Amino acid sequence: MLVPRKKLEIFVEAHAVSPVEGMLAQAGFKGWSVLAGAEGAGAHGAWRHTGVDERGLYLVVAIGSDEASEAALAWLSDYFKSYPGIVAVSDVAVMRAERF
Amino acid sequence: MLVPRKKLEIFVEAHAVSPVEGMLAQAGFKGWSVLAGAEGAGAHGAWRHTGVDERGLYLVVAIGSDEASEAALAWLSDYFKSYPGIVAVSDVAVMRAERF
Amino acid sequence: MLVPRKKLEIFVEAHAVSPVEGMLAQAGFKGWSVLAGAEGAGAHGAWRHTGVDERGLYLVVAIGSDEASEAALAWLSDYFKSYPGIVAVSDVAVMRAERF
Amino acid sequence: MTEILASAGAAAMANLLAPAVLFFGLGAFAGWAKSDLNIPDQVAKTLALYLMLCIGFKGGVEARASGLSAELISAGGLGLALSFLAPFAAYAALRALSKLDRLTAAATAAHYGSVSVVTFAAGSEYLRSMGVEFGGYMAAVLAMMETPAILAALIIAGARAREAGTRFKPELFREVMLNGAAVVLIGSFVIGVITGERGMARLDVFVGPLFQGALCLFLLDMGLVASRRLAEASRLSAGLVGFAMGWPLLSGIVALLGASALGLSEGDATLMAVLAASASYIAAPAAMRVALPKADAGVYLSLALGITFPFNLLIGIPIYHALARVLVG
Amino acid sequence: MTEILASAGAAAMANLLAPAVLFFGLGAFAGWAKSDLNIPDQVAKTLALYLMLCIGFKGGVEARASGLSAELISAGGLGLALSFLAPFAAYAALRALSKLDRLTAAATAAHYGSVSVVTFAAGSEYLRSMGVEFGGYMAAVLAMMETPAILAALIIAGARAREAGTRFKPELFREVMLNGAAVVLIGSFVIGVITGERGMARLDVFVGPLFQGALCLFLLDMGLVASRRLAEASRLSAGLVGFAMGWPLLSGIVALLGASALGLSEGDATLMAVLAASASYIAAPAAMRVALPKADAGVYLSLALGITFPFNLLIGIPIYHALARVLVG
Amino acid sequence: MTEILASAGAAAMANLLAPAVLFFGLGAFAGWAKSDLNIPDQVAKTLALYLMLCIGFKGGVEARASGLSAELISAGGLGLALSFLAPFAAYAALRALSKLDRLTAAATAAHYGSVSVVTFAAGSEYLRSMGVEFGGYMAAVLAMMETPAILAALIIAGARAREAGTRFKPELFREVMLNGAAVVLIGSFVIGVITGERGMARLDVFVGPLFQGALCLFLLDMGLVASRRLAEASRLSAGLVGFAMGWPLLSGIVALLGASALGLSEGDATLMAVLAASASYIAAPAAMRVALPKADAGVYLSLALGITFPFNLLIGIPIYHALARVLVG
């Protein structure tokens, strides 16, 4: 009933959400979900979703095949050369293999 | 100090959050957390939390025993026959085994 | 390209977010992200982010080395003796090892 | 007749230049141009509740002042009948005009039988700007027309509904009858009736001048949402697009004839037509997501929000009013 | 005497029919009926801050107009004393009436010693609707009464507090003295005092007519929250429920006697009773979560929000006022 | 001259005691004291959009009333020139005064060439409180001055920009020209011009008395944000801090000289100086995050929000006005 897949958790700035979604579709992901972050910190300093000066980071969660995951990682590794953010890959199990 | 457990990450529509929570309690989960999504896409198309026409998806995170996890998956597999959403299972380690 | 790291998912009350962030920095984490929860339940009962009587739980996600993870877990295990919340540890793979 | 046409044309022009309509246009432009403008969802949701509160409360206060008269009963009866019967006709039309599957057609029919509160608000403001009076009880009629269409759609969908939703029946009932928007609308109406002028004296700024501004802000957001929906509407067939513009006109005329038969006033008849012509975008989608999850939400939301809502806002309302003057006034 | 009773009964009736109270009832109904109605949390939080801002600012402007007189000192002293001493009495009563553990009893006592800003707002509106004057400095008294009860509860909890929170002491102090709501309340009061009529001329609509509407919206939300809390209150013992309704009455009467002894006016005495009778639902829970995490939040929130808040809003306020007229007026 | 100085001093004092400025101070205090006070982000974002809507709409209505005259063209031309040229001078100054890398210096220069809407709002309120008139078209000048500086900064950053952002070019263009705030500002201006007095009659409360209150609330939030930024500013060199306070003065004087040469009125000249002196904190940071991601956001936000914004709000505005009276009035 359960099949193994890769889960990407991608933290990126607001302006990158839409390009990342486009990229995911092209990489072969059939779905993804985006959640808004509240605050955080990293190599580029600390941020907070205040509504005034900062627009905060978003968490894009995408579950898909190994190939899709690799294609996305290649794109992201390039992207992160210029822009803040991180990606973490992990193993998950899902139902309905044809959906992922 | 750490014991292995299953983590379910369940994406469902707003109207399903409360039934899913009830189900989790019955399946043997002693706790869960719900986060609001911002936007996403899947087999049922794209959505966005606008406050007007759409009510968006929610992420329900529940950590529990293998048995609880299996009971929940059975319920969800039935649920997803009709409704949008996905579930991903993964392995986590937690402290205080008696809590999960 | 990918290196293994630990991911902590920490659910804590609003008042603990800032102390937890300070602790993470000291434990050796170079970054973390915080997301606001919407509702949930656990050993301390159910809660909901209403804006009136309750301030809700937050999810702190932190990816780092095994040592950092262990230092954080030691602190948290003490913290959870008094306060509500949980932590789950899992394995992830990340790019750019020097960042974590 | 030519006189009426000319003045109708002028009124339609004036409608397009009303601030609220222009803010809708601004939102639609921003959405079309892919601006990152957006009204945060929690604020948009609160604005929607606030509009309900104002419409209900003002309606209640006025209804108390004029007495809950026979007009409420006849207008309410007409509204209930229109809302319950419309989905059957709409379903037949949709099946004839398009290749929609049964469930999606039924769900879409529910949207067109039910009503849009913002369209009602825009219609009221239009009448106010034209100096045309209407009864406060029309807010109650609005509330009555939200639900019947949803039940009708479930009857149409018939056996299929059973298969999908047995486990969720009670939730569905709650979802439909007690959705937050409806509770606020009806509850505020009742509070308006109870407190009357005394209550209005305390809330007049809150439900009056503030309402105009909030409506502009909300329509700005509706413009964004509608233009995004319209962008997705490209995959809709000509038949569906025709339905989304033809149905409001037909449905509005039927409502006007009914209103005329019942002897409603010009203002009430116009609002009755606006209600009949409008398509729900809050109560109906929420109910359909639970009850008919296999129906394609992309279709019904694109039609209701992407086409019918702007159609009514921009040109429907002045047309219904012009027709009301001919038929009733 | 019969006259007073009759007019008190009429006033109590009128209170139940005030728009704000009716909106509270609407929210309570929606919560009880499990409607999906909810005011988004960010908006609710902003409404709470906004109410603080208005209460503080208006109080400051009025305090400046009337001078920061001897009355502020006597009313403030009384308020401080009541807030600091009440938890000791409440703790004893709770331990006698129920089987609450020490920490939960102490935390609950903190809530009853501290004050509820919305109850104060409702009390002020009630007095305004009755044409009874009160001093702007009562807003300052409100601010003074937030904290002492929290310190008293920590003293009561004694050794236990130490064990739990050593690491978090500084946060706790900040949490209590500098919680956002208190900062806005006190800060706005000071701004009101500084800017006086000049500032009021610029903000009168914002803090006046708008306030009434915002209070309705906020009470709608409070109704939702309270009824959810009340639903959980079923597991509360009769002793606790009795406390949640008896304490406000007793505490209100003690405050009235004190106010009468100090010669406060009818309006000020009423508000003093309202403050004493009200239970905190913002500052105290936040502080207790940090300082006494082992106390059962389900108990103190159910009592304060599910029982005492509605009790005061619906019948307490008119009772305190009627008593104030007898004792002071 | 002494007279002018004395009255300027009095005006500066009065400015510090305006409610909006005091609320900024309250927020700054709360941030400094590490209070947990915060305005939820969705509400803050909506407040920002609302301020844009009011400024644009009121400007449009006034511009229509007074005709889109030659003054708009000369003021607009001056604004465009200042906004486009300022970054080159600011860049040179930053490189001379500090050790900032090229990209961070360019990004910072973009912020100082572009403008701050809240500073403009505060400047307008200041003039209104002094009874000084200014043209509604200044809102249009404000809108015109948002973008050119960003383009100038990209030219300055030159080759480096290319390397970073090739993939995101179209997004960048959208981000800059169609950022939500700019769309609302310009769109509302156009709607104000179209609807004129007729529209104002419907929205006067919404954009008038409510605006004053919303500005207070927003400045409370700006105070929080600014003081957090200022806390981080400790790592800024003396050269940078000097720039953040010296640049607005210099830039304001240059704008006043230009305004005087063009014969603008006292009010318009003051606002022109305010615009030139102000540093962007919405449009510019958003654009720089996309276009120059290697620039250090900590630097430009700390300077613009932590130092320059409070400087202008607290003492800059009265100074520019006093100078305008000398140079133009």
Ligand SMILES: Nc1ncnc2c1ncn2[C@@H]1O[C@H](COP(=O)(O)O)[C@@H](O)[C@H]1O
């Ligand atoms: N180790 C980490 N764990 C979790 N989130 C992180 C981590 N590092 C960075 N992030 C998130 O990604 C954002 C950008 O990262 P950076 O590019 O390192 O500044 C941070 O502000 C965090 O929100």
Ligand SMILES: Nc1ncnc2c1ncn2[C@@H]1O[C@H](COP(=O)(O)O)[C@@H](O)[C@H]1O
């Ligand atoms: N592969 C995926 N990864 C992450 N989230 C997904 C994925 N597929 C679906 N979702 C989420 O679940 C929702 C419903 O999925 P679906 O039923 O496939 O339309 C989507 O809109 C997404 O928010």
Ligand SMILES: Nc1ncnc2c1ncn2[C@@H]1O[C@H](COP(=O)(O)O)[C@@H](O)[C@H]1O
């Ligand atoms: N098993 C669980 N899975 C997911 N979240 C949990 C779980 N247990 C507790 N939580 C979250 O942590 C909060 C505090 O937990 P507790 O201390 O057990 O009351 C809960 O209200 C949930 O939001």
Ligand code: NA
């Ligand atoms: Na309809």
Ligand code: NA
């Ligand atoms: Na009290």
Ligand code: NA
């Ligand atoms: Na500038």
